Amino acid sequence: MLELRKDIFADERDDNLNEVGKPTQRQDMLGHVTATSPYFNDHKLQGMLHLKVLRSAHHHARLRRIDVSEAERQPGVRRIIRGSDVPRNINTLLSLINFGKDDEPSLAVDKVRYKGEPIVAVVADSEREAFEALAKIKVEYEPLPTVFDVEEAMKAGAPVVNETYPKNTFTYHDIYDHQKLRFGDVERAFDQADHVLDERYQMSPIEHAPTETNGSIAAPETNGRYVVYTSTQALFFSLDTSAKILDIPSNKLHFIGGTVGGGFGGKVDTLTEPLAILGSMLTGRPVRYMLGREEEMQYGSPRGGERIYIKDAMSRDGRIMARKMRCIFDSGAYTRLSSYAVVKCAAHLPGPYTIPNVHADVYCVYTNRVPATAMRGFGVTAVDFAIECQMDKLAHLINMDPMEFRILNAYRDGDMKAHRREAKNTALIECVQVAAEKAKWTLSDTAKRASSRKNGGGNRASIPDSIRTPEPIAASYERPIPSASSFSQPIAPSPASMPQPMSSPPPAPAPASTSHGATRFSSVFGRRR
Amino acid sequence: MAKLRGRGIAAINYPIGMNLGGDPSQALVHSNPTGKFTVALSSIDLGQGMKSVTRQICAETLGVPVEDVYVDTADSDTGPHCMGSFASRGTHRVGNAVMAAAQEARAVMMEAAAEELEVNAGDLVTDGKGNIHVKGAPHRSISTKDVAIAAQFKQGRTISGRGIFLVPLSAVNPETGEMSPATCYAHACLVAEVDVDDETGEVTMIRMDSAYELGRALNPKLVEQQLVGGAWMGLSHALFETPEPYYPEPIHGPRDFVEYIMPGPGDICPHDIAVLERPAADGPFGAKGPGEMCANPVLPAVANAIFNAVGVRVDELPITPEKVLRGIRAQGGARPQTRR
Numbered sequence: 001m002l003e004l005r006k007d008i009f010a011d012e013r014d015d016n017l018n019e020v021g022k023p024t025q026r027q028d029m030l031g032h033v034t035a036t037s038p039y040f041n042d043h044k045l046q047g048m049l050h051l052k053v054l055r056s057a058h059h060h061a062r063l064r065r066i067d068v069s070e071a072e073r074q075p076g077v078r079r080i081i082r083g084s085d086v087p088r089n090i091n092t093l094l095s096l097i098n099f100g101k102d103d104e105p106s107l108a109v110d111k112v113r114y115k116g117e118p119i120v121a122v123v124a125d126s127e128r129e130a131f132e133a134l135a136k137i138k139v140e141y142e143p144l145p146t147v148f149d150v151e152e153a154m155k156a157g158a159p160v161v162n163e164t165y166p167k168n169t170f171t172y173h174d175i176y177d178h179q180k181l182r183f184g185d186v187e188r189a190f191d192q193a194d195h196v197l198d199e200r201y202q203m204s205p206i207e208h209a210p211t212e213t214n215g216s217i218a219a220p221e222t223n224g225r226y227v228v229y230t231s232t233q234a235l236f237f238s239l240d241t242s243a244k245i246l247d248i249p250s251n252k253l254h255f256i257g258g259t260v261g262g263g264f265g266g267k268v269d270t271l272t273e274p275l276a277i278l279g280s281m282l283t284g285r286p287v288r289y290m291l292g293r294e295e296e297m298q299y300g301s302p303r304g305g306e307r308i309y310i311k312d313a314m315s316r317d318g319r320i321m322a323r324k325m326r327c328i329f330d331s332g333a334y335t336r337l338s339s340y341a342v343v344k345c346a347a348h349l350p351g352p353y354t355i356p357n358v359h360a361d362v363y364c365v366y367t368n369r370v371p372a373t374a375m376r377g378f379g380v381t382a383v384d385f386a387i388e389c390q391m392d393k394l395a396h397l398i399n400m401d402p403m404e405f406r407i408l409n410a411y412r413d414g415d416m417k418a419h420r421r422e423a424k425n426t427a428l429i430e431c432v433q434v435a436a437e438k439a440k441w442t443l444s445d446t447a448k449r450a451s452s453r454k455n456g457g458g459n460r461a462s463i464p465d466s467i468r469t470p471e472p473i474a475a476s477y478e479r480p481i482p483s484a485s486s487f488s489q490p491i492a493p494s495p496a497s498m499p500q501p502m503s504s505p506p507p508a509p510a511p512a513s514t515s516h517g518a519t520r521f522s523s524v525f526g527r528r529r
Numbered sequence: 530m531a532k533l534r535g536r537g538i539a540a541i542n543y544p545i546g547m548n549l550g551g552d553p554s555q556a557l558v559h560s561n562p563t564g565k566f567t568v569a570l571s572s573i574d575l576g577q578g579m580k581s582v583t584r585q586i587c588a589e590t591l592g593v594p595v596e597d598v599y600v601d602t603a604d605s606d607t608g609p610h611c612m613g614s615f616a617s618r619g620t621h622r623v624g625n626a627v628m629a630a631a632q633e634a635r636a637v638m639m640e641a642a643a644e645e646l647e648v649n650a651g652d653l654v655t656d657g658k659g660n661i662h663v664k665g666a667p668h669r670s671i672s673t674k675d676v677a678i679a680a681q682f683k684q685g686r687t688i689s690g691r692g693i694f695l696v697p698l699s700a701v702n703p704e705t706g707e708m709s710p711a712t713c714y715a716h717a718c719l720v721a722e723v724d725v726d727d728e729t730g731e732v733t734m735i736r737m738d739s740a741y742e743l744g745r746a747l748n749p750k751l752v753e754q755q756l757v758g759g760a761w762m763g764l765s766h767a768l769f770e771t772p773e774p775y776y777p778e779p780i781h782g783p784r785d786f787v788e789y790i791m792p793g794p795g796d797i798c799p800h801d802i803a804v805l806e807r808p809a810a811d812g813p814f815g816a817k818g819p820g821e822m823c824a825n826p827v828l829p830a831v832a833n834a835i836f837n838a839v840g841v842r843v844d845e846l847p848i849t850p851e852k853v854l855r856g857i858r859a860q861g862g863a864r865p866q867t868r869r
Contacts, residue, residue, distance in 0.1 A: 001799075001800075001801050001802065002749060002752070002753040002756070002802045002803075002804060003801075003802065003803045003804070004746060004749060004803075004804050004806070005740075005803050005804065005805050005806075006806070008805050008806075008807075009805065009806060009807040009808075012807060012808055012815075013745070013806060013808050013815065017589055017814065018588070018589055018592075018657035019585045019588040019589040019594075019595045019657070020585050020586065020589045020745070020747050020814045021745070021746065021747065021748075021749070022585070022595075022748065022749075023748060023749050023750035023751075024581060024584075024585060024595055024748060024750075025750075026578055026580065026581040026751070027580045027581055027584055027599070027600060028574065028580055028581075032576075059779065097551065115779070148777040148778065148779055149777040150777070172703065173701075173703035175703070176703060179701070179703075179706060180703065180704060180705065180706050181705070181706035182704065182705045182706060183705070199844065200844065201844045201845070202776070202844065202845040202846070203845075203846045204771035204773055204774070204776040204845070204846055204847065205771060205772055205773055205776065206766055206770040206771055206772070206847075207770065207772050207783075207789060209770075209786075209789060209791065232573065232613075233573050233575060233613055233614045233615055234573065234611075234612065234613025234614065234615065235571045235572075235573060235603055235604075235605055235608070235611070235613070236571055236605060236610050236611065236612075236613070237612065237613045239605050253605070254604075254605060254606050255604075255605040256603060256604050256605070257573050257602070257603035257604075258573075258602070258603045259574070259576075260573060260574070260575045260576065261576075262575070262576070263573075263575040263614065263615075264762075265615055268613060268615055293784070293785050293786075294784040294785065297772065297782070297783050297784055297785065297788075297789055298772070298782050298783075298784065302772055305773070305776050305777065330777075340548065343548055343549065343701060343708075344544070344548035344710065346706050347544065347548055347549075347706070347708060347710030347711070348544065348710075351541075351542075352540065352541065352542040352714075352716070360706070367777070369773075369779055374615055374616075376759075376762065376820075376821045376824055377543070377821045377822065377824060377825050378615075378616070378821070379548070380543060380544075380821075380822075380825065381766070381824070381825050381828070382846075384539070384541050384825045384826070384828070384829065385825075385828045385829045385832070385846060386844075387829075388539035388540070388541065388826070388828075388829030388830070388832075388833070389829050389832050389833065389842070389844060391539075391540075392537065392538075392539075392829070392832075392833040392836065393842070396836075396866075402537075402538050402833070403538055406538075406540045406718075410540070411542075418706070419706055419707060419708050419709075419710060420705065420707040420708075421708075421709055421710075424810075425713055425714070425807055425808075425809055425810065426542075426714070426716070427716040427742035427805060427807045428540055428542060428716050428718070430716075430740070430742065430805055430807075431540060431716045431717055431718040431740040431741070431742050431805065432538075432540050432718045432740075433740075434718070434740035434803045434805060435538070435540075435718035435719060435720055435738055435739055435740040435803070436718075436720075437803075438720070438738035438739070438740065438801050438803055439536070439720035439722075439738035441536075441538075441720065441869065466705065
């Protein structure tokens with residue numbers, strides 16, 4: 001049941017509209033409910049071949065020998081594709097926006113870095129013949145030490161998962177093994193706090209579990225072009241990735257998407273298109289490459305695990321004075337998109353609350369598991385779980401109602417966020433109030449009267465000076481830390497961060513300097529090509 | 530041995546669009562000779578309703594009925610570039626691109642109508658029903674169909690428009706994390722009510738009450754479908770799903786939907802939803818986007834409800850019966866907290 005609360009924020013809206021705001025039936029509804037909407041796999045092309053890949057049986061191993069001689073002689077086999085057949089057999093997805101280094105082959109060559117990594121592809125007349133040929137391929141592995149825990153992977157002497165990042169961590173700004181967030185001085189707040197709560201949270205990986213598994217069909221068109229029917233969530237992203245790996249101009253490819261049977265972030269990786277197109281180029285025939293359910297479950301990239309540490313300082317009347325976080329993303333064996341989620345996570349901290357002192361380090365770490373990728377709420381879902389469990393614990397610690405606790409600490413219009421941008425258009429308080437109303441949860445009159453549009457800004461809009469602590473630099477990068485003299489000043493005592501009555505929310509410490517945020521660096525994109 | 534009830538809450542916000550921006554989308558809008566419009570996109574409708582919201586945005590902007598607009602998606606030969614359908618960016622980014630394209634097409638349509646009616650284009654308005662008339666003089670009117678015929682066959686004009694929307698890429702300060710990550714945020718608060726069986730550790734959802742703030746519900750039915758489905762996905766994430774139940778040990782990997790456990794129809798509970806609309810300054814008609822964020826508050830709200838019911842904190846997802854039961858045993862039995 002859905003209720004539109006038109007009474008709230010009515011003065012900010014013009015509701016005099018003809019089509020917007022109406023529950024119009026969707027354009028594609030009839031096709032969906034009559035099972036006539038076309039999916040990529042509905043294209044049954046004449047002479048279509050089927051591609052399947054041989055996947056690594058080991059989590060981490062050197063490839064000593066790959067013998068395909070028997071597989072090549074199997075009935076129905078049209079072509080065996082090896083790493084050396086792939087024109088540019090190394091890529092990273094975000095190279096399209098100049099972020100990160102190429103670190104992942106389409107087909108493994110010298111070693112495998114996770115169980116299930118593709119090594120050889122077989123193109124055959126039928127799926128069955130492709131599977132039978134795969135069974136005849138002989139691979140000689142030399143198993144290598146493995147690492148599965150992110151904090152183990154970050155230790156000196158841990159097995160190197162991905163040689164592109166020999167410390168098992170992605171590189172930010174060419175010098176750091178993590179993304180930083182610094183606002184105010186958390187250590188001073190911990191000294192002054194009535195309560196300090198230090199907790200650890202863990203999210204396991206999860207599957208996108210789409211009804212339709214990842215897949216595509218590539219076929220030769222006229223004039224040396226290839227048409228590709230695909231389940232992708234990002235048509236040009238997949239097209240440009242394929243063009244790069246196959247080393248062909250992008251206008252040789254004609255991508256057609258359409259109805260997608262569930263994406264949730266799991267159909268951005270372009271898992272099947274490059275090999276399907278290559279198979280088509282090598283055979284001159286249409287080639288279909290679609291993951292089976294077991295492949296999708298086990299080797300289609302999942303949402304990666306995340307480990308989160310939160311340490312909070314709180315006054316006895318329930319104001320959060322400081323939040324220190326350490327978040328570690330398990331990227332699996334390759335980068336894919338986890339490097340991006342780390343920066344998004346840093347931007348999201350410390351959650352939708354005005355906290356005058358914030359300190360966070362966020363890491364992208366490599367382990368010997370299936371590469372992680374984007375999923376609904378990417379970079380945010382796990383930290384929201386951690387932050388909101390932590391909020392519940394903090395409220396419990398001082399025996400305060402958890403709804404009132406959130407309203408007390410909620411960000412409001414005009415407040416300064418930890419990434420040094422002013423909050424505007426906020427509505428957390430109103431959501432809490434309306435949810436309480438729905439759930440018949442009693443709020444105090446003070447909490448009911450609170451508003452996102454009142455009592456924000458002012459000294460809550462200031463940027464506190466940050467204490468500059470010495471930071472370790474990733475040893476493989478010998479560049480000095482960029483100078484940031486504005487962060488080395490001692491902070492002024494901040495009486496404003498002392499407890500205040502609830503009707504006026506917690507102010508941020510007064511600014512001790514106006515030189516904040518002046519140091520700008522060229523880009524997040526660590527390594528431009 | 531008892532089933533113990535508890536309530537928990539969570540409040541969240543969520544950024545709209547790719548973090549740091551730099552993620553453009555384009556749209557092309559054109560009329561056929563009888564005044565029916567096509568929106569050409571390379572964007573993908575994942576089932577969330579991209580085609581429907583862009584269709585409504587286009588119709589609203591042009592001032593024509595929604596039936597006169599068709600949205601064509603997902604062809605790289607005919608649709609201009611779009612970054613993709615992710616990061617809750619469809620409604621905001623693609624919606625804005627369609628709006629810009631429709632504005633350009635509308636301007637040509639009004640010029641063509643003005644020529645036919647022999648008035649200034651600035652004096653004309655659309656009635657949203659397929660007609661253009663002089664402001665305050667509805668009888669001096671022409672249909673969009675007749676305007677399109679005149680534009681194509683008499684005036685030699687293309688009633689068409691191009692649109693792009695781009696939030697410029699933000700830099701990130703390596704030392705402080707200073708950045709401009711997003712231009713607007715959606716908000717939510719959710720209350721979860723659960724029963725916890727202190728003998729088996731099983732958690733049963735009783736009900737959910739929630740409030741979501743989305744800027745503008747462009748299509749309330751599509752919003753409802755997103756919020757109901759998203760909450761179910763959040764519930765599944767909270768209590769059921771993982772391919773690695775003993776993470777980081779890579780064991781017990783599932784191979785199908787028998788081994789990968791998800792809630793079924795019997796696990797769904799009533800969900801009472803309120804939608805708030807605080808328009809975003811740069812959203813199409815103020816819209817932000819309900820896409821990803823609606824799953825997020827369910828996870829901590831359920832965890833907090835379990836604590837309220839039996840006094841056990843499970844800080845590791847998913848919250849399986851095994852973890853709940855181990856927690857109950859470790860503290861020597863359930864410890865119900867203050868009923869809310």
